[in-house]
Amino acid sequence: MRTPVIAGNWKMNMTVDQAIELVKGIHYGYKNPGQVDVVVAPPSTSIHPVAQYLKDSHISVAAQNMHWEESGAFTGEISAPFIKDAGADYVIIGHSERRQYFKETDKTVNKKMHSAIKHDLIPIMCVGETLGEREDGRLQDVIQRQVMDGLDGIESFAATDIIIAYEPVWAIGTGKTATSEQAEEVHSFIRSLLHKIHDTKKANGIRILYGGSMNSKNAAELLALPNIDGGLIGGASLVASDFIDIIRS
Numbered sequence: 001m002r003t004p005v006i007a008g009n010w011k012m013n014m015t016v017d018q019a020i021e022l023v024k025g026i027h028y029g030y031k032n033p034g035q036v037d038v039v040v041a042p043p044s045t046s047i048h049p050v051a052q053y054l055k056d057s058h059i060s061v062a063a064q065n066m067h068w069e070e071s072g073a074f075t076g077e078i079s080a081p082f083i084k085d086a087g088a089d090y091v092i093i094g095h096s097e098r099r100q101y102f103k104e105t106d107k108t109v110n111k112k113m114h115s116a117i118k119h120d121l122i123p124i125m126c127v128g129e130t131l132g133e134r135e136d137g138r139l140q141d142v143i144q145r146q147v148m149d150g151l152d153g154i155e156s157f158a159a160t161d162i163i164i165a166y167e168p169v170w171a172i173g174t175g176k177t178a179t180s181e182q183a184e185e186v187h188s189f190i191r192s193l194l195h196k197i198h199d200t201k202k203a204n205g206i207r208i209l210y211g212g213s214m215n216s217k218n219a220a221e222l223l224a225l226p227n228i229d230g231g232l233i234g235g236a237s238l239v240a241s242d243f244i245d246i247i248r249s
């Protein structure tokens, strides 16, 4: 049985004060620890204050990105040890906005995965096709490449330490959600890829989240599907009551 994960990706939103207000709302509104792993990913400026606020709560904190090196001359970057030190336990890696706007590749995603796991952060590795790739019939090729290259060399790690998020690029922030059939098809394909690189127990233990315009109205249907183990939520995670409704789903 995989524990569902509901993760809020706040992207470049929320000042420190706004971030604390938002987690206060989520914390007070959701009092049912244990059934769902709840994670929030504030901008890096708010990781520490949010983690401090949530210290004794059942809500965990994620970074939205990281560098694969531990320290050094990489202006503007933060590394896994810094994220850990700031109080986060998770990190989002390879989000499509990072791939699209910051030229991240499967190779850099893979380096980040190794560093995250080494430093005891749970990586949420994002994969997903563009509309063009889907329409050209390249959906499976793209997903396979992103999953296999992203996970290259990490077969020996505990599977529970890895989360994958399937986020079709055409569904992110557009209000267009994948249908249940579209989502489940890709999720079960990802599961079959995991079986190629892990033994059955590990492959079945990895949680695969759906992301892309998930909201309080469509969450229940998507989350009921056999291979959808939670959600990575952008827009709808910025309003406490919407996010709580998704957790309750």
Ligand code: PGA
Pocket: 009, 167, 171, 172, 173, 174, 175, 211, 212, 213, 214, 232, 233, 234, 235, 236
């Ligand atoms: P969205 O974003 O929910 O606003 O579509 C999801 C994401 O980018 O993780």
